[in-house]
Every structure is written in C-alpha cells, then in structure tokens.
Amino acid sequence: DTEVTQTPKHLVMGMTNKKSLKCEQHMGHRAMYWYKQKAKKPPELMFVYSYEKLSINESVPSRFSPECPNSSLLNLHLHALQPEDSALYLCASSQVSGAGNYGYTFGSGTRLTVV
Amino acid sequence: QKEVEQNSGPLSVPEGAIASLNCTYSDRGSQSFFWYRQYSGKSPELIMSIYSNGDKEDGRFTAQLNKASQYVSLLIRDSQPSDSATYLCAEGGGADGLTFGKGTHLIIQP
Numbered sequence: 001d002t003e004v005t006q007t008p009k010h011l012v013m014g015m016t017n018k019k020s021l022k023c024e025q026h027m028g029h030r031a032m033y034w035y036k037q038k039a040k041k042p043p044e045l046m047f048v049y050s051y052e053k054l055s056i057n058e059s060v061p062s063r064f065s066p067e068c069p070n071s072s073l074l075n076l077h078l079h080a081l082q083p084e085d086s087a088l089y090l091c092a093s094s095q096v097s098g099a100g101n102y103g104y105t106f107g108s109g110t111r112l113t114v115v
Numbered sequence: 116q117k118e119v120e121q122n123s124g125p126l127s128v129p130e131g132a133i134a135s136l137n138c139t140y141s142d143r144g145s146q147s148f149f150w151y152r153q154y155s156g157k158s159p160e161l162i163m164s165i166y167s168n169g170d171k172e173d174g175r176f177t178a179q180l181n182k183a184s185q186y187v188s189l190l191i192r193d194s195q196p197s198d199s200a201t202y203l204c205a206e207g208g209g210a211d212g213l214t215f216g217k218g219t220h221l222i223i224q225p
Contacts, residue, residue: 031210041217042203042218043203043213045212045213056210090159096209102147102208103151103208103213104213106160
C-alpha cells in the first residue's frame, strides 16, 4: 500500500462548526504532516509529527488542532474557522532516517470551504 | 528562514522539445532536494529526488544539483502535453518539513 488516504475530499463548514479532517497511511512511515495550500500558491507547512509526537508547529492559530492517535493516523480538528481558512488541506507522510531525508507522499487533499 | 526560488512562468515548450526548470535555494547546509508535479486541483506528486552533486536520470526526467551554486534543475526530455502542470521545487524533508518554491507553470504546446 503506497497511498495516503484523506477524508473527506470536500468539506463546507460554517464559522461556528466543529469538524475534523482525517488522514491514514499504511506505509510504515513514522513522520506525518499537515500542509495548507491556497490557490496558485505552494503548500505551506502547518504541523509535523515524528514518531507520533508533535515536533513542528508553524505558528498555526489554535483554531486548528492536530492529533496523532497512532503511527498510521493523523487528524486535524477544526473549530471557529474564518473564511480565509478556505484552502486545500494536504496530509503527507515520509520515512524518518538519519541517513537522509526522504520525499513525502501526499494524500489527495481535503478541499475546505468556510462560509 | 529557508527560501526556495523558482520562476513562476508560464514556461511554454513545444511538444517533443526539452523543458528546463530551475530552482535556487538559500540554505547552504541543505542536503535533500525534490521535484514535485502538481496538476490543477490535484495534490503534489513526487517525481524526482536528488541528494548529491551531479545528474540523476529517471526515464524522461533528469535532475541536476550544484551545491556550490545552490542550484537545482529538472530537465524533461521529449515533452508531452500530459507534462503540462506546475512543477514545485522543494528542499529539506524528513522531520524538518519540506520548504517549497512557488512553482513553475509549464505548458507543452502540441
């Protein structure tokens, strides 16, 4: 299995809603990531989990809350979002090795619209 | 703050020609470099990784790395219309996070 699976593919939510994005991989990767991508912009790193521990939080607002329940799953909990948070949210995973860095495998993303 | 610079294009190349995409990076200590292809509305797809100075070939793709000049390039031979996409250069990876350039929009003209 060489895939990263993200659900849902599309999500429309109001500014007072609470929702969660889910990501799953079965490649044995021990690093998982959340990226945010706005139209015609590159992906921006939000969070890094390494061995199920949060290692990087790129000054993301607290209305985004990541969770890594186990080595295969990564969630992003959303609460009180703003319309400007509308974007493509990408999950990725990679191996972690002292021998060098590996490229990431990205999921197909969740297209989020905040109304 | 690490930076990766790319010309956003669009870069227009005739079908069958060689497309040449370029990228520079700011962190002289960077060790790992990647090229991703992203079709409109889709997620990035890894097409090449390179870690050592010189060339690395995979099918129609060749990645080139020059650490002294802090320069990475991607050559696409025999360009096809299906190669039309945005190509993202990235450095870093592992548990440090990938830093992406803004991407080059490539158009292959039939």
